[in-house]
Amino acid sequence: MALVTDAFTEHGAPPPEPGARRTPNGPDGPLGWDGYGAARARAAERTGESESVVFGEAEVAGVRCALLAFEFGFLGGSLGERTGDRLCAAYRLARERGMPLVSLVATGGSRMQEGMVALTQLQRVARETVLLREAGLPHVSVLRDPATGGGWATVGAGADVVLALPRAQIGFAGARVRPVEADPTAYTAEGQLAAGQVDAVVPPAELRAVLGRWLTGLTRPAPGTVPPPTVPGRGSEAIAESGWEAVRRARDADRPRAEAYLEAYFDVLLPLTGDRCGGTDPGMLCGVGLRDGHGVVYAAQCGTATRPAGYRTAARAVRLADRLGLPVLTLVDTPGAANDDAAERAGAGAAIAEVFAAVAGARVPVTTLVVGEGGSGGALALAAPGNTWATRDSYFSVIAPELAAAILKRPPEEAPHTAEQLRLRPQDLVELGVVRGIV
Structure with a gap:
């Protein structure tokens, strides 16, 4: 968070969406996964967070925006049902306030301890992406290390502009599940840039300035029709005769x-x-x-x-x-x-x-x-x-x-x-x- 802003106001855990069907959820989650509750408690104690995502309002280089950030230290930044609540709330915040959305992605994917309940959060995020686009609001994503699984395939890759930190691991398949013969460079920020999947690899020291310029460019359109450029440098003074x-x-x-x-x-x-x-x-x-x-x-x-x-x-x-x-x-x-x-x-x-x-x-x-x-x-x-x-x-x-x-x-x-x-x-x-x- 400190890489991009000094002015962040966190919003609390959102209430359930009206009419949303909630999964029965005991201490060990919807699957009753043995030890899941204890793992969450340890993650909360270690990170000081109650979930793997925080969200709220921020100011980046003078531009107000909705900001969401993954906490990788909380169960690998994985997506569960409550994570989905927060992600959707961040998208809604951007729409309701008419602000661009910035996402700082660091995740290992969907949370196994919640099974298909976790995986279906990707559908919720996809829907929010569509609504944000329909509202005419931009989304800039910053990929940290790692950005894999469903978090990459929805929040990250679904953004209008995708920036990445140097040498970040990026890919739908994480390091433990990809084919052993796979080229490891294909799963890096630099490899994804070469493949046209990210727009720029930005050093941490430059990230705030670059992100601020992107937010300015995407939210402050030049008025009216722009004039054609004049010819720079040496051009012909006379028109061609033939x-x-x-x-x-x-x-x-x-x-x-x-x-x-x-x-x-x-x-x-x-x-x-x-x-x-x-x-x-x-x-x-x-x-x-x-x-x-x-x-x-x-x-x-x-x-x-x-x-x-x-x-x-x-x-x-x-x-x-x-x-x-x-x-x-x-x-x-x-x-x-x-x-x-x-x-x-x-x-x-x-x-x-x-x-x-x-x-x-x-x-x-x-x-x-x-x-x-x-x-x-x-x-x-x-x-x-x-x-x-x-x-x-x-x-x-x-x-x-x-x-x-x-x-x-x-x-x-x-x-x-x-x-x-x-x-x-x-x-x-x-x-x-x-x-x-x-x-």
């Missing part, structure tokens, strides 16, 4: 890239990492940026062929923005979607469809700037209908000119002529009504 010149400019290694645009546009960048399906794409940068103290969600292509994991991560970011009321900025720069066999097996078409649907369904304003190559539907998926802009060093085309020439059975040297026919220059796009203007 289609092929526009293509060459977009492919110039020295022109400004997405990273430069994001760093110039935002004061702070908070990355959202991974598609939560086991994939990451370094060619797609997603996250929340702080601009004048307000949050904007961004999804930016980096000039490479975008992989399915990149599209799914972008869709995740846009859906989060829509739910929390944050405006969106997308930067388009890709020769097209990755089309190798690995991409097809990973569901390239479905992933692109996810982004199209997320952008089309967004109720928040979306602004797009084409900063380099705009190759086919793999680029258009990120483009905001009616609010897309282009730089002088960009093009946007139904297909790359070389591929168009190949389809038309033209020799490679016909690619420049084909580029001219495609009318892909920024000024052509303005005239065609595809983009609003040239930045």
